[in-house]
Amino acid sequence: MRVPDPPQVPDNSGPLSLLRRRTYLVILPITVVAALVIYLLSAGQPGLTFNTVALPALALGVLLLLLGLLSGRMPLRSVEHGFYVLVVATFLGKYVASVTHQDAPPDTALVEVFIWTPFVYVLAFLIDTPRRAMSRSAAVSALGILIGSYGVLSGTMPLVRLLEFHLAQGIILTMLYSLSSLKNQVLALQGQVGEMHRLAHLDPLTGISNRRQLELQLGHEVLRSQRYGTPWCVIMFDLDDFKGINDAHGHAVGDEVLREAARLMQREIRGTDLLGRWGGEEFLILAVQIDLPYALALTERLRAALAAHPMPGPGHVTASFGVAAYRDSESAESLISRADAALYLAKRAGKNRVEGALVRVDAPLQMPELHNPFPVAPPAEQTEVAQATSRWLSTFELGPQDDVSRTHLAGTFAQLAAALHPVATGRDLRLMADWYCVMFLHDDRCDASGIGKDPPRLHTLTTRLMWALQGHQPAADDEPLAWAMADLSRRLRDVGGDPWLQDVTEHVSAYFRSLSWEADNRARGVIPTTDDYVRMRPLTAGLAIDEAFLSLVDQLRLPGHVYAHPAVRALTQHANRAVCWSNDIISLEKELQGGDVHNLVLVLRQERGMGLQDALEAAAAMYHQELERLIDAPRHLPDLGPELNVHLARYVQLQQLRVGGILEWSWRSKRYQLGHGSGLPA
Incomplete structure (x- = not known):
């Protein structure tokens, strides 16, 4: 079955036209150079020869075509056909000159013509369909036969050489037509196969994979x-x-x-x-x-x-x-x-x-034992504080809707406040419980609503909360968290004064900026490097805010230069990291199931190419290393005199209490644990 010629590709459309254009941008300059080189080589010959007349004309014509193609003023099809006309005219002119040139031997004349014959016919098949190219080439061959016949009649060309010449042309044309037809058949079959593949593998409605x-x-x-x-x-x-x-x-x-x-x-x-x-x-x-x-x-x-x-x-x-x-x-x-x-x-x-x-997995993670050198006895139930905080949350419509669940939530954070601040009064415990509830509800909402993975939305939320914390009145239709934060701001100022509230506000601002860093990573699916995570994790945990409450709730009085001392800063750093690494280990399963990428175990796994269990063990080793440094840190503290040394010793005790208390609270609260081995994401 004969496969029809494919339709001509519209000019300047599709990759085929682009390939043809690039081809002519190479062929045309080469043709100009070749014509000029042959012209220069023929310049020393006596008399007016064909090369000295036709080749400059050919070079000029091809140069004009090249300029038209480069400028875009001449369509590609016009360039192709113009180039073909110039080549055919030069070829036939060369044939006529060879036949009529009486001094050249017949064989030499035919050789000069024959070497250009394949180029003329190949060009025809490049620019047109096989049938049209064959028709054009047959016309050129017929003109060549007439020119050769004139040479035979005039005695300048032997009949045998003419027959050989045109027989070779016929063989070339037959091969070109066969190859070109075969190419079209292959292209047509490829198109059919491609269409069959498209119908078999693409959805006809949407155009995507089926x-x-x-x-x-x-x-x-x-x-x-x-x-x-x-x-x-x-x-x-x-x-x-x-x-x-x-x-x-x-x-x-x-x-x-x-x-x-x-x-x-x-x-x-x-x-x-x-x-x-x-x-x-x-x-x-x-x-x-x-x-x-x-x-x-x-x-x-x-x-x-x-x-x-x-x-x-x-x-x-x-x-x-x-x-x-x-x-x-x-x-x-x-x-x-x-x-x-x-x-x-x-x-x-x-x-x-x-x-x-x-x-469920056959080999669940084996949670490493986390040594706690600073055990904290479970504090007594803070029933009154829990009930007061629950009522306060209800005022702003925050937390669980039913009283029992809301009171349980408030009691959880009241116990955390009591564990970390054993000498705090009822008023201070209540203030801490309210603060912890607002912060954790903010954190929970970011996770549940997707705000924690959406930097612009998170920035909008934290901006409103900062506005309220700075003492500004929220808008009438503002969210409950902003109104609760405004109430906390007033109470914190009453207890600690404006300078202390300003200190807390600066820490909260840094905390919100660190959450934006987390949100940006989550939005892009980026697991941070170990160095970045170690630097940012204490900020995202809000530990600097907790430290600010030491001076208020525990009445710790240390000058600013003491906190800035390298040994004191190192002690704080070790305590903060110990808190963060223990929290990451305990909350690993929850964060895995929630798809969070901000966990020391996952950071180590990504950067060191570890398995999950090995990364978990490495994180536990880092936790214990920070504990050892925290235990050793008091030996390097400065001697500040009797009065300040007492306060500094109290600061060391509170930092150790915080590490042990948060670890114990995390294990008991089940806030981060979903049941070890109960389920992991695949």
Whole structure:
């Protein structure tokens, strides 16, 4: 079956035209140079020869074509045909000159013509379809036969040489036509195969990969991970309330929403990821070379982008996302099943959210024993403080809605305040419990709402809270946290005075800036380096704020130059790091399941290429190292005189009390623990 010639590609469109243009930008200058070189070599010959007349004309004509191509004023097709006309005219002129030149031997005349023959015919097949090129070449060959026949009749060319010459031309033309036709057949078959592949592997509605292609790629990724151990995740998402869109706006609008969602996600995902339509309004992303914390951060960015994107018909559309990371020796079916289960959890939790897939593991993490050289006896139940704080939270509609749960929350932080400040009065314990509740509720809301991964939203929130802490009245419609912070600001000023509140405000400002650093990392899915994390972690824990309360609640009086002494600063640093590393170890499972990347264990795992258990052990070693330094630090403290030495000794005791008290409280509160070994993300 004859395959028809492919249609001519429109001028200046597509990669083929770009390739042709680049080809002529090379061929045309070479032709100009070749013509001028041959002209110069022929310049010394006696008489007026063909080269001295035709070659300058050829060089000038080709140069004009080159300038027209470079300037864009001459279409590519015009350049091609103009070049072909110049070449054919020069070829035929050379043939005529060779035949009519009586002094040249016949063989020499034919050789001068024959060496240019392939170039003329190849050029014809380059610029046109095989049939048109064959017609043009046949016309040129016929003119050549007429010119040669004149030479035979005039006695300047033997008949045998003419027959040989044109027989060779016929063989060249036949081969060129066959090769060109074969090329077109191959291109046509490639187009058919490509179309069949597109129909088999692309979704006809959205133009992205269909389920068949996704299943094939899933198999490839499973094999690659099993061979090389590379991490990867699947992200399954489903447009929320899509049936309602079809019912309210029609299926045509629903189809356009699917297409627009696919286009948006295709722009937002990384170049290495594969997006496909799994079925209906459900999509799947294969995210390669990525761990679960990174994948959750990426997915949160996709969720926010989709929610903010205007859609035809409904205006805005949201989606629920389920993320699962590949486990060793897991099948693709199991991986998809876990992502689907996480997606179901996101739907049940209220939609427009991201959930990570959790699984039980055969070899759960073995939590290392954290030695505590500064044990703190559990403080007595702070019932009155807890009830007062619970009522205060209820005033601002903060915390759990029911009284029992809210009082339990308040009691948890009242006990923390009592553990860290054993000599504090009821008023001070109440103030500390209120402060801790506000800070932790702020932290919880950032995690639950996605604000902790959205730097602009976080900046807006912390700006309002800082405004309230500085004593400004919140707006009437401002959020409850801002009103609670304004109330705390007034009470803190009454107890500690303006200078002390200013000191607290500066520490809170630094704390909020460190949270912005965390949010930026989370938004980009970046695990910080160990050095950056060690430097920033005490700030993100708000430990400088806690230290400010030592002078208020524990009535510790130390001059500023004492706090600035290198030995005192080192002691504080060791205490802060011990608190942070113990907290990171205890909260690891919760942060893994939540997809957080800010944990010492994950930082060590990323930077040192460790397994999770080895990184956990390394973090425990760093914690114990800070303990040893904290124990040794008092030996290097300065001698400040009897009165200041008493206060300095009290400061050392409070720092040690804080390390031991927070560790004991963390173990007892279960705030960060989800049950060791109960479940880890895949």
